[in-house]
Amino acid sequence: MIDEDRPSAISLRAMRDTDIEAASLLSKALGWPHRLEDWQFMFAAGHGLVAETPAGELVGTILWWTYGAHDASLGMVIVSGAWQGHGIGRRLMSGARSALPGRTLHLNATPVGIPLYEKLGFSPCGLVEQRQAIAATQPLISLPEGMRLRPAGQSDLAALSALDHAATGMARQDLLHALLGAGRGIVVDDGGTIVGYSICRPFGWGNVIGPVIATTDLFASAMIAHWIGSGAGQFTRIDVPAACGLTAWLDEVGLPRVDTVTTMRTATDREGARGTTVFALCSQALG
Numbered sequence: 001m002i003d004e005d006r007p008s009a010i011s012l013r014a015m016r017d018t019d020i021e022a023a024s025l026l027s028k029a030l031g032w033p034h035r036l037e038d039w040q041f042m043f044a045a046g047h048g049l050v051a052e053t054p055a056g057e058l059v060g061t062i063l064w065w066t067y068g069a070h071d072a073s074l075g076m077v078i079v080s081g082a083w084q085g086h087g088i089g090r091r092l093m094s095g096a097r098s099a100l101p102g103r104t105l106h107l108n109a110t111p112v113g114i115p116l117y118e119k120l121g122f123s124p125c126g127l128v129e130q131r132q133a134i135a136a137t138q139p140l141i142s143l144p145e146g147m148r149l150r151p152a153g154q155s156d157l158a159a160l161s162a163l164d165h166a167a168t169g170m171a172r173q174d175l176l177h178a179l180l181g182a183g184r185g186i187v188v189d190d191g192g193t194i195v196g197y198s199i200c201r202p203f204g205w206g207n208v209i210g211p212v213i214a215t216t217d218l219f220a221s222a223m224i225a226h227w228i229g230s231g232a233g234q235f236t237r238i239d240v241p242a243a244c245g246l247t248a249w250l251d252e253v254g255l256p257r258v259d260t261v262t263t264m265r266t267a268t269d270r271e272g273a274r275g276t277t278v279f280a281l282c283s284q285a286l287g
């Protein structure tokens, strides 16, 4: 190994727009589906660090998103194959943590990431199933009388954020604003009260449904059925908490599980949701 190729010669610095292309090659090399546009969206909504060689080759990434004053999600933690096992992942995580003092940190861990996160004080708190397929025809779900699905726009942002906060405990208004700008939103409207919302946007090999937040399974499945119908024939992905109660139904409607990740966070004393449930994440990285 020449000096410049030593792991200790790797430096960390803030990610820039001009790093996105090289960063996207790191995720592509892992077989992850993120397009350049997905990286651009994630970076525009958050912050990042990169690890680079003295020659300027990008060999590691981490992104994070702050939600209100108390929470942050971490994602896209990647160290290129040849450089793994030399402490770069740990350095990227430490760098991100220093930028997020006092916050509860959330992430969804691949099996290879779990040992690192456990060492840094993260605890597992659930499983998330990655489900995907070419969407088939729209499943039939009827809403009770007086309730309807309707498109959601930025004017619904405050109501969506309130429902989202009830389910996640996080203040994600800025993220929801960005997601609504990148995709289409719908709500379940109960005589003027919003009891569920969902966003579907282009991502990876097709579309991703998420978030899906609702007060009942029925409202969540009505919104997911709507997106399956509107995306029939297109690749459709959804990342659902394994405990959300919809996994058997998702099998039936043709969105099989292809992978599972572990949700982890740094605080174990979070208050549970009050009558509102997360049925799908925005994405594994964004939470």
Ligand SMILES: CC(C)(COP(=O)(O)OP(=O)(O)OC[C@H]1O[C@@H](n2cnc3c(N)ncnc32)[C@H](O)[C@@H]1OP(=O)(O)O)[C@@H](O)C(=O)NCCC(=O)NCCS
Binding pocket: 030, 076, 077, 078, 079, 080, 083, 084, 085, 086, 087, 088, 089, 090, 091, 108, 109, 110, 112, 113, 115, 116, 119
């Ligand atoms: C996960 C990943 C980022 C770790 O990066 P890395 O640079 O290889 O990790 P490090 O060398 O900093 O190792 C971090 C710690 O985890 C430990 N560790 C790593 N793999 C381990 C394993 N299989 N079992 C036990 N401990 C393990 C290391 O011993 C090290 O501990 P130490 O600092 O106390 O010695 C890297 O493997 C990667 O990019 N994987 C593919 C992408 C991915 O899945 N990312 C996670 C997304 S959530």
